[in-house]
Each structure stands twice: as structure tokens, then as C-alpha cells.
Amino acid sequence: MIGPGRVRLARGEGPWPWLAAGSVALSLLLLVGLLTLLAVRGMGHFWPSPLTLVTLEDGRQLAGQAVREERLPDSAGRERLYLTANRDLEGDIWTWVAVAEIAEESRPRDLVVLERTRWGSFQGRLLALESDEGRVEGEAAWAALETRLETLATLRAERDRLRDEVVMPLVRRLERDSGAEAELAHANARIRELQARISGGMLLLESVDGRRIEQPLEQVLRAWRPNAMSPPQKLAAWASGVWRFLSEGPRAANTAGGVWPAIFGTVLMVLLMSVVVTPFGVLAAIYLNEVAHQGRLTRLVRIAVRNLAGVPSIVYGVFGLGVFVYGIGGSLDEWFFTDQLPSPTFGTGGLLWASLTLALLTLPVVIVATEEGLARVPDHQREGALALGATRVEMLTRVVLPMTAPAMLTGVILAVARAAGEVAPLMLVGVAKLAPQVPVDGEFPFLHLERKFMHLGYHIYDVAFHGGDVEAALPLVYATALLLVLVILVLNLTAIFLRHHLRARHGALPRR
Amino acid sequence: MSVVSSPRLAAGNSIIDFDPASCCLEIEGLTLAYGGSPALRELTLRVPRQRVTAFIGPSGCGKSTLLRALNRLHDLNDEVRLSGSIRLEGQDIHGPEVEVAELRRRVGMVFQAPNPFPMSIYDNVAFGLRLQGGIRKRQLDDIVEWALESAALWDEVKDRLKSSAWALSGGQQQRLVIARTLAVRPEVLLLDEPASALDPISTLKIEELIRNLKSQLTLVLVTHNMQQAARVSDYTAFLQEGELVEYGTTDTLFTNPRLARTENYITGRMA
Ligand SMILES: Nc1ncnc2c1ncn2[C@@H]1O[C@H](COP(=O)(O)OP(=O)(O)OP(=O)(O)O)[C@@H](O)[C@H]1O
Ligand SMILES: [Mg+2]
Numbered sequence: 001m002i003g004p005g006r007v008r009l010a011r012g013e014g015p016w017p018w019l020a021a022g023s024v025a026l027s028l029l030l031l032v033g034l035l036t037l038l039a040v041r042g043m044g045h046f047w048p049s050p051l052t053l054v055t056l057e058d059g060r061q062l063a064g065q066a067v068r069e070e071r072l073p074d075s076a077g078r079e080r081l082y083l084t085a086n087r088d089l090e091g092d093i094w095t096w097v098a099v100a101e102i103a104e105e106s107r108p109r110d111l112v113v114l115e116r117t118r119w120g121s122f123q124g125r126l127l128a129l130e131s132d133e134g135r136v137e138g139e140a141a142w143a144a145l146e147t148r149l150e151t152l153a154t155l156r157a158e159r160d161r162l163r164d165e166v167v168m169p170l171v172r173r174l175e176r177d178s179g180a181e182a183e184l185a186h187a188n189a190r191i192r193e194l195q196a197r198i199s200g201g202m203l204l205l206e207s208v209d210g211r212r213i214e215q216p217l218e219q220v221l222r223a224w225r226p227n228a229m230s231p232p233q234k235l236a237a238w239a240s241g242v243w244r245f246l247s248e249g250p251r252a253a254n255t256a257g258g259v260w261p262a263i264f265g266t267v268l269m270v271l272l273m274s275v276v277v278t279p280f281g282v283l284a285a286i287y288l289n290e291v292a293h294q295g296r297l298t299r300l301v302r303i304a305v306r307n308l309a310g311v312p313s314i315v316y317g318v319f320g321l322g323v324f325v326y327g328i329g330g331s332l333d334e335w336f337f338t339d340q341l342p343s344p345t346f347g348t349g350g351l352l353w354a355s356l357t358l359a360l361l362t363l364p365v366v367i368v369a370t371e372e373g374l375a376r377v378p379d380h381q382r383e384g385a386l387a388l389g390a391t392r393v394e395m396l397t398r399v400v401l402p403m404t405a406p407a408m409l410t411g412v413i414l415a416v417a418r419a420a421g422e423v424a425p426l427m428l429v430g431v432a433k434l435a436p437q438v439p440v441d442g443e444f445p446f447l448h449l450e451r452k453f454m455h456l457g458y459h460i461y462d463v464a465f466h467g468g469d470v471e472a473a474l475p476l477v478y479a480t481a482l483l484l485v486l487v488i489l490v491l492n493l494t495a496i497f498l499r500h501h502l503r504a505r506h507g508a509l510p511r512r
Numbered sequence: 513m514s515v516v517s518s519p520r521l522a523a524g525n526s527i528i529d530f531d532p533a534s535c536c537l538e539i540e541g542l543t544l545a546y547g548g549s550p551a552l553r554e555l556t557l558r559v560p561r562q563r564v565t566a567f568i569g570p571s572g573c574g575k576s577t578l579l580r581a582l583n584r585l586h587d588l589n590d591e592v593r594l595s596g597s598i599r600l601e602g603q604d605i606h607g608p609e610v611e612v613a614e615l616r617r618r619v620g621m622v623f624q625a626p627n628p629f630p631m632s633i634y635d636n637v638a639f640g641l642r643l644q645g646g647i648r649k650r651q652l653d654d655i656v657e658w659a660l661e662s663a664a665l666w667d668e669v670k671d672r673l674k675s676s677a678w679a680l681s682g683g684q685q686q687r688l689v690i691a692r693t694l695a696v697r698p699e700v701l702l703l704d705e706p707a708s709a710l711d712p713i714s715t716l717k718i719e720e721l722i723r724n725l726k727s728q729l730t731l732v733l734v735t736h737n738m739q740q741a742a743r744v745s746d747y748t749a750f751l752q753e754g755e756l757v758e759y760g761t762t763d764t765l766f767t768n769p770r771l772a773r774t775e776n777y778i779t780g781r782m783a
Pocket of ligand 2: 575576577704
């Protein structure tokens with residue numbers, strides 16, 4: 001016997017084994033290439049790359065990060081693209097420079113990068129910081145800026161917490177009944193006070209070509225001096241950048257900030273879908289394989305189920321929109337949420353309808369996998385149970401289903417893999433471009449099935465095609481795509497782990 | 513006990529007739545078809561209590577079919593058509609008051625291929641008892657031990673009751689299946705070629721087991737092994753093409769068969 005790890009090669013077989021092995025190698029290579037591309041381009045975005053001060057032959061200067069180089073048409077020279085930021089000064093964040101015109105390049109340590117809530121980043125020099133405590137200049141300004149930014153971060157966090165956890169629930173309560181006005185006024189006063197402490201303070205900045213701007217400190221989120229950072233500092237900055245990407249909500253029309261609501265939405269939707277699809281799929285498979293008379297009708301149903309798996313997902317989206325959203329959702333609104341009408345509660349896309357639509361979409365996968373598992377349970381196992389006086393239900397629940405559990409999980413794994421990556425139907429039944437509030441919070445009933453939600457797949461689409469600047473959006477697209485792959489991987493690994501556990505407990509069935 | 517000739521069979525065929533009091537199973541005019549032509553034709557036969565009765569016959573003659581009819585395993589197959597009657601201790605097993613699960617508990621069955629469930633040895637033996645429910649852990653332990661002892665398996669597995677039954681050898685698995693069946697205290701044990709997949713040593717163990725069990729219950733054994741039938745059974749029935757050809761004490765049937773058909777088959781198999 002030749003082990004499974006080796007290619008079976010025998011003389012006289014010709015090129016076939018090589019061809020087969022080659023195609024496997026090629027697929028693996030493509031997969032690894034894809035993941036590497038996503039990882040390098042996506043995760044590299046968070047690395048504080050050095051800022052180059054470029055002096056041109058004609059004396060002009062600019063500060064930026066080199067992105068890529070291209071050959072100039074017909075002439076022999078090359079030109080280089082720099083990310084120069086400063087949209088408020090230049091009107092654009094990109095600058096093309098002919099390589100031949102570069103006279104000098106250097107990396108001065110005093111160049112700063114500011115991440116701002118308006119106009120994107122700033123790259124240049126910090127001249128002074130003005131605040132209630134007076135004006136500081138030079139190196140002292142940088143130190144003052146760092147402490148000030150830390151204070152600002154805590155103040156902002158406190159303000160956001162108050163808004164999300166105190167004010168918003170109060171406002172929603174007030175929509176239903178009165179009584180919390182005083183509490184609300186108190187909280188709002190706190191927020192105004194915090195806001196006052198956040199605002200104030202001004203930075204005097206200068207771009208490398210000598211133009212000065214006054215920058216309100218309130219709009220500055222973070223500041224760093226990439227050329228002055230040591231590798232460990234850079235690593236820490238990178239890690240915190242990745243963490244913020246994972247844990248924060250998006251900003252600036254999804255072109256900046258993090259993707260936490262999208263991660264949450266994706267995982268939650270997939271879990272809800274699994275919870276719905278598994279029992280239905282398993283019951284249907286049991287019916288088809290164990291209960292129904294194995295006649296022509298059953299065969300027909302089986303073929304229909306298999307073909308259902310091939311229906312394009314957008315068709316399911318249309319079905320979900322028509323039946324779940326407008327049909328069932330509309331009726332629910334008429335019966336139970338009349339006071340909210342005409343604004344819909346369930347009569348519009350939401351988490352529940354999206355999960356149900358995807359459950360429908362993945363139902364055939366679960367049915368087919370479970371049926372195959374049931375068919376693999378040898379008949380003598382069933383007869384053995386019956387011969388001991390088990391009823392058909394007891395035979396199913398005690399012998400057949402435990403043996404089928406791994407196959408069911410295989411079905412769920414396939415369903416999860418399919419559902420987590422599906423975007424098209426979601427656009428019809430509940431995904432949102434921006435829903436910073438995740439559908440789970442501390443307010444009754446805790447899980448808000450009617451809310452719209454964000455989804456990593458849709459977020460990729462939105463960031464890539466709906467922002468103005470594709471070049472700037474690309475790193476985020478790569479990072480989000482990598483994340484989507486990782487989320488699916490984690491979900492699948494969980495299910496695989498579970499399946500392995502079950503196999504170890506119930507014994508593996510021979511493959512047919 | 514008397515030997516009478518049955519009017520249904522061709523003259524010269526022999527059939528043993530037991531008086532009803534010593535009969536466990538009474539099969540009368542049983543005809544069974546899987547959709548098309550019948551696999552059993554007008555079969556009439558009585559199985560004595562606390563004896564080993566062997567069914568022999570060429571492959572495809574309907575031995576397994578007959579065995580499965582005795583505990584109504586055919587119920588699962590919609591295609592099966594059945595007529596005639598089977599009585600267990602005088603009661604028609606197809607009667608309206610008979611519960612199938614209860615019947616199958618009374619008429620246990622061991623199949624050709626060992627089919628332990630993918631659970632621990634203990635759980636396998638306790639399976640049937642747990643279905644009945646209401647048995648305390650202590651009692652369960654005792655019955656499991658008793659069943660494994662009866663199946664001559666206890667000494668081999670007593671230290672690893674919690675390990676998977678699928679890790680046992682084929683012969684051990686078959687004895688485990690017998691123990692599992694014994695644990696629910698059946699009145700009849702049907703054995704369909706129980707040793708055909710086993711080595712000679714395991715086969716001998718199973719045969720010894722069958723002889724020992726005779727004192728507690730009625731056994732019906734299907735086998736292709738003439739020596740085995742001769743060694744363990746008290747009565748033997750020879751079936752051919754769904755019909756009962758000859759039925760008598762094992763001694764008579766093997767040493768002095770009435771019919772040439774029987775003799776041909778037996779000598780053919782013995783050779
Ligand atoms: N599930 C079934 N569906 C249709 N026909 C069947 C089925 N099971 C058995 N038969 C047919 O019934 C006849 C008797 O089969 P059976 O299995 O009872 O034979 P057997 O005497 O047990 O043979 P063997 O010694 O080979 O086990 C055969 O002709 C067989 O083809
Ligand atoms: Mg058979």
C-alpha cells in the first residue's frame with residue numbers, strides 16, 4: 001500500500017499522475033497567493049510606513065509615502081505615485097512625480113501624520129499647539145499634543161458611551177411613554193459638558209512646501225511621527241491599528257475606521273441561519289430517507305431539492321423580499337405594530353428576514369448532506385435496534401441520528417460557507433450600508449431581529465465602489481476581504497472541531 | 513410427540529408435529545412475496561420450546577425471509593405481501609392487540625454480520641433495557657453482567673466496558689450482539705448464520721453458547737454449515753425454493769432422510 005501522502009507513480013502510466021498532481025499544486029498555489037495578497041495588502045495598511053521628504057529639481061518639496069511606480073508613456077522615464085494626503089490643501093491626496101525630477105530624498109524625524117475626522121490625514125510639520133493653558137512650540141508641542149490626544153480619547157469614549165447606553169435607550173423609551181425627561185435632560189447636560197471639554201485647542205501646522213493651516217484639535221484623532229518610531233513602536237502602532245479596525249465602527253462614509261458592526265452582523269446572521277436551517281434540513285432529510293414511501297414522487301422531490309441548490313442566490317433574495325419582507329413582515333406590522341405605521345418594523349429588510357432567506361438558500365445543502373449521512377448508516381444497524389424492541393422513533397433518535405451527526409455537521413459547514421459569503425440576496429432583504437448599532441444590546445428583547453445589519457461582504461462592495469477614491473479604499477477592501485475569509489474559516493473550524501468530537505464519540509462510518 | 517404426514521405436502525414428505533403445549537412458534541400456511549413471485553409458499557411448521565431448531569437449504573430458499581417474518585421485520589418493507597398465520601405461544605403475532613416493539617423484544621434476532629451500535633460495550637448491552645425504561649443503575653449493571661456472562665464474553669470485556677464496541681474482534685462483536693439480545697430476556701432467539709463470518713474458534717464458542725442457552729429459551733438457527741446444524745440442533749427443517757421439504761429430528765434428517773432431495777442436498781454440502 002502506498003500512503004496517502006505520496007503520489008502513486010508507476011512506470012508506464014505516462015504524464016497523467018503528474019498532470020493531476022500539477023493541478024492540485026496549482027490550485028493550492030492560487031489559494032496561497034490569494035491569501036498572501038489579501039494579508040499583505042490588507043494588513044500592510046496598518047503599518048506606519050515611513051514618510052519621505054522629496055525635493056524636486058525645481059526646488060519644490062513634498063512629503064509622502066511611495067505607493068507604486070509606473071513607466072511613463074513612450075519616453076524612457078518612470079513616474080512614482082506618492083500618498084501626500086492634505087486634501088484640504090491640495091484637493092487630492094495623491095501626487096505623481098517623475099523619478100528623473102527627484103533631486104533628493106530624506107526622512108526627517110520631525111514629520112508628523114495626523115488622522116483627522118475631516119479632510120483625511122495631514123502630513124507635514126507641527127509648529128505649535130494653542131490651548132487654554134497657552135501656546136507651546138517646537139518639540140514641546142509634540143509632547144503636549146500626545147498627552148492632549150490621550151485625554152481627548154478618554155473624553156470621546158465617555159461621551160459615546162453616554163450617548164449609546166444612556167441617551168439612546170431613554171429616547172426610545174420616551175417614544176413610547178413619558179417620564180424620563182428629567183433623566184434625559186441630565187444625561188444630555190453631561191454630554192454637552194464633555195463636548196465642551198473636547199472642543200477647544202488649536203494646532204498650527206505647516207506642510208513641507210511651507211503652507212500653514214490652523215487645525216482645530218477636536219478633529220484630530222491620532223498623531224504619529226513615522227520616521228521617529230522604533231520597530232517595536234511601529235509594531236505596537238500596527239497592532240493597535242488592526243485592533244481598532246476590528247473593534248470600531250466605520251467613519252467617513254465607510255472609507256475609514258473599523259468594521260466591527262460588519263463582523264458582528266455577519267457572524268450573527270450566519271448563526272441565526274444555522275439555527276433555522278439545521279432542524280428544518282435534518283427533518284426534511286429524515287422524512288425523505290426514512291419515512292416517505294420510496295416511490296416516484298419521493299425521487300422527484302429529491303431531484304427538485306438537489307436542483308434548488310443551483311438556483312441563483314439573487315432569486316432567493318427576490319423571494320425573501322416578496323414573501324418574508326412584504327408578505328409576512330407587512331402582515332406582522334398590520335397586526336402587531338399598527339402604532340408605528342406607516343414606518344415599517346418588520347415590513348422592511350432586517351436581520352430576521354435575511355437569516356431566513358439564507359436559511360432557505362442553504363436548505364438543500366443541509367438536506368443533501370444529511371440524506372447522504374442517513375443512507376450511509378447500514379440497514380443492519382437499523383434492524384439491530386428494531387430487533388431489540390425499539391420503535392422507529394427510538395431507532396432514529398438513538399442509533400441512526402447519532403451516527404448521522406457528523407454528516408449533518410458537514411451539511412451545516414457547507415451551508416455556513418455558502419451563506420457567509422453571499423451578498424446579492426442580502427441587498428434585498430436587510431443589509432445596510434451603515435448600521436453602527438449592532439442588533440444585540442442591553443435593551444429588551446436584547447436581540448433585535450427587525451434591525452438592519454452590516455455585513456462584511458456587502459461592506460467590501462460598498463467600500464470598493466461607493467467611495468470616491470478607489471485607490472484609497474483598496475487597502476480597506478483587502479483587509480475586509482481577509483477578515484471575511486477568516487470569519488468563514490473560524491466558523492467552519494468550529495463546526496469541524498465539533499464534527500471531529502462527535503466522530504470520536506460515535507465512531508466513524510465507512511465511506512461509501 | 514408423533515410423526516404424521518401432512519396433507520399439504522407430497523406423499524412421503526415427513527413432518528414432525530408437536531403437540532401444541534410444547535410448541536413455542538406455530539407457523540401455518542405462511543406465504544410471503546416481495547412484490548413478485550413468493551419467497552415462501554404455504555409453509556407450515558412448528559418450533560418446539562427450549563430446543564434448537566435449525567433451518568437449512570440452498571441459498572435464496574427463503575431461510576432469512578422466514579426468520580424475519582417471525583419478529584415482523586418485514587413490516588418496514590411496503591412491498592412485502594404476507595398471508596397465513598404465525599402464533600407465538602398461541603397468540604397470533606399479527607393480531608391487533610400485539611405491539612410490534614413488544615413482540616420483537618420477545619423474539620430476539622442476531623444477524624449474519626455483527627452489528628454492534630457505535631457506543632460503548634456497556635451501552636450496547638443496556639440498549640434494549642434502557643428503551644423499556646424504569647430500571648435503576650444497579651439493576652442495569654447486574655443485568656449487563658449477567659447477559660455478558662451468558663454470552664461468554666464477560667471475562668474478555670469486564671475491564672473495558674466503557675470502550676467502544678467497534679474495537680472488539682468479529683467473534684467478540686457477535687457474542688456482544690447475542691448478549692445485547694439476551695439482556696432484554698427474549699423467549700425466542702433467532703440466529704441467522706451467526707457464525708458465518710467468524711473463525712473456527714469463535715464459531716465453536718458460539719455453538720457452545722447456543723447449546724447452553726437452550727435451557728432458557730427457544731432457539732432458531734439458520735446455517736449453511738451442515739456439521740454445525742448436526743452439532744447443535746435438535747430438529748432440522750430443510751427448505752427449498754420457499755417450501756418446506758422435510759422436517760424431523762436432526763438425527764433422522766441427517767442419517768436417514770426420507771426424500772432424495774434432502775439426501776442430495778445434505779450429502780452435497782457434507783462432501
Ligand atoms: N428485500 C428483498 N426484496 C426482494 N426480494 C428479496 C428481498 N430479500 C430476499 N428476497 C428474495 O427472496 C428470496 C429468499 O431470500 P432469503 O434472503 O430469504 O434467502 P436465504 O435462504 O436467507 O438465502 P441465503 O442462504 O443466501 O442467506 C430470494 O429469492 C431473494 O432474492
Ligand atoms: Mg439469509
